[in-house]
Amino acid sequence: MAAVALVDAGGANIGSVRYALLRLGVESRLTIDADTLRAASHVILPGVGAAAAGMARLRELRLIEVVRNLTQPVLGLCLGMQLLFEHSEEGDTPCLGLLPGTLRRLKGGGVRVPHMGWNRLRIERAHRLLYGIESGAHMYFVHSYAADVGSATLASCEHGGEFSAVVQSRNFFGAQFHPERSAAAGARLLSNFLEL
Amino acid sequence: MLTRRIIPCLDVRDGKVVKGVRFANHAIAGDIVELAQRYRDEGADELVFYDIAASPEGRVVERAWIDRVAQVLDIPFSVAGGIRSVDDARAVLHAGADKISVNSPALERPQLVAELADAFGVQCVVVGIDSLRDDDGQWRVRRYSGDPARTQALAMRTLDWVVEAQRLGAGEIVLNCMGSDGVHDGYDIEQLRAVRDVCKVPLIASGGAGVTQHFCEVFERCDVDGALAASVFHSAAITIPAVKQSLREAGVAIRP
Numbered sequence: 001m002a003a004v005a006l007v008d009a010g011g012a013n014i015g016s017v018r019y020a021l022l023r024l025g026v027e028s029r030l031t032i033d034a035d036t037l038r039a040a041s042h043v044i045l046p047g048v049g050a051a052a053a054g055m056a057r058l059r060e061l062r063l064i065e066v067v068r069n070l071t072q073p074v075l076g077l078c079l080g081m082q083l084l085f086e087h088s089e090e091g092d093t094p095c096l097g098l099l100p101g102t103l104r105r106l107k108g109g110g111v112r113v114p115h116m117g118w119n120r121l122r123i124e125r126a127h128r129l130l131y132g133i134e135s136g137a138h139m140y141f142v143h144s145y146a147a148d149v150g151s152a153t154l155a156s157c158e159h160g161g162e163f164s165a166v167v168q169s170r171n172f173f174g175a176q177f178h179p180e181r182s183a184a185a186g187a188r189l190l191s192n193f194l195e196l
Numbered sequence: 197m198l199t200r201r202i203i204p205c206l207d208v209r210d211g212k213v214v215k216g217v218r219f220a221n222h223a224i225a226g227d228i229v230e231l232a233q234r235y236r237d238e239g240a241d242e243l244v245f246y247d248i249a250a251s252p253e254g255r256v257v258e259r260a261w262i263d264r265v266a267q268v269l270d271i272p273f274s275v276a277g278g279i280r281s282v283d284d285a286r287a288v289l290h291a292g293a294d295k296i297s298v299n300s301p302a303l304e305r306p307q308l309v310a311e312l313a314d315a316f317g318v319q320c321v322v323v324g325i326d327s328l329r330d331d332d333g334q335w336r337v338r339r340y341s342g343d344p345a346r347t348q349a350l351a352m353r354t355l356d357w358v359v360e361a362q363r364l365g366a367g368e369i370v371l372n373c374m375g376s377d378g379v380h381d382g383y384d385i386e387q388l389r390a391v392r393d394v395c396k397v398p399l400i401a402s403g404g405a406g407v408t409q410h411f412c413e414v415f416e417r418c419d420v421d422g423a424l425a426a427s428v429f430h431s432a433a434i435t436i437p438a439v440k441q442s443l444r445e446a447g448v449a450i451r452p
Binding site: 023119 | 271
């Protein structure tokens with residue numbers, strides 16, 4: 001059976017994601033190899049850090065077109081999710097363009113940035129990725145930029161305004177929070193993804 | 197709504213969790229992974245591990261236990277202790293920590309904070325501050341507080357360092373009020389309010405928790421984002437479910 005592939009694009013959370021999958025009994029392979037990615041049953045794009053550095057790393061690895069053309073379920077986590085969008089205000093960075101929208105810096109409402117801690121999801125559109133996860137479930141967020149709620153939004157969250165917390169378009173999925181650090185609800189999202 | 201965080205702090209030395217009163221006379225409190233899991237099961241929102249001997253002895257925090265913690269833990273955790281460079285930090289983050297916390301080395305070389313923020317993003321960078329009120333009424337920072345024999349008082353005022361650390365790229369500040377640490381009389385409300393006024397990033401209160409009411413008080417009066425405690429949790433003098441219950445009753449937003 002084809003393995004679950006983790007894109008080794010330098011994200012510091014990659015070990016945590018691998019361990020989270022192991023807790024679900026699933027081995028994953030850390031890779032930068034295009035053929036391994038294409039052959040994988042599921043691909044996860046983790047990421048921590050700045051958008052420009054994340055895109056530069058994918059470009060350096062010659063993975064931009066590879067990721068764009070993947071047809072199996074692909075899940076971007078945190079920065080990995082942000083890279084799936086068209087553009088990020090952070091460093092004025094063009095991204096992969098697989099989801100419609102732009103990442104903007106969180107602001108307004110007198111909230112603190114980075115948005116760091118546990119916050120509640122609101123389910124906007126039912127999807128198998130969210131089976132067993134209710135509106136009000138708490139997930140662990142750490143970010144300073146976010147995508148507006150739009151056509152790709154499956155679940156939203158609020159911090160000085162609403163933003164996209166879980167997104168999907170075609171075979172591309174994303175979570176702005178860290179499911180690998182979001183206790184049982186996060187583990188449920190990962191296991192749902194692996195069932196897709 | 198973003199919830200307030202309850203954060204048990206596990207001081208680590210030689211692979212064991214220790215915690216003393218006023219940073220002296222440490223006594224062994226238990227196995228790291230065992231305690232980490234216990235707190236996770238009880239509803240801790242995050243864990244902090246301080247390798248208290250790391251800075252004074254000039255060594256980097258050992259990685260083996262970080263990896264063991266990362267395997268079992270499904271809540272976030274940060275690691276502090278002797279992180280002096282981007283390479284040190286990368287090793288800790290790659291071992292599975294979510295954030296790195298710098299204290300004494302950032303006082304020695306403030307540019308370290310900027311280098312870490314550039315390399316990993318501000319959200320990974322916590323600046324820990326040990327602070328004590330001096331006889332002239334000013335709060336000033338302390339260095340090497342993990343070892344009472346080597347602890348140094350610096351001329352830097354705590355409020356100035358909080359401002360400077362944010363300018364350099366701190367994504368979160370943990371303020372450890374040494375005057376109240378380990379004595380269970382409550383958090384240092386006055387100092388935390390003063391720091392809150394100049395702290396735009398998340399602020400975590402540390403030092404002084406003794407009863408559940410202290411947690412309500414620090415959230416309500418200081419608007420901190422999280423409250424950290426160690427010995428009261430290690431000794432089970434109070435439990436995380438009890439803290440969360442009283443916070444819920446007080447109308448503070450918390451994760452169930």
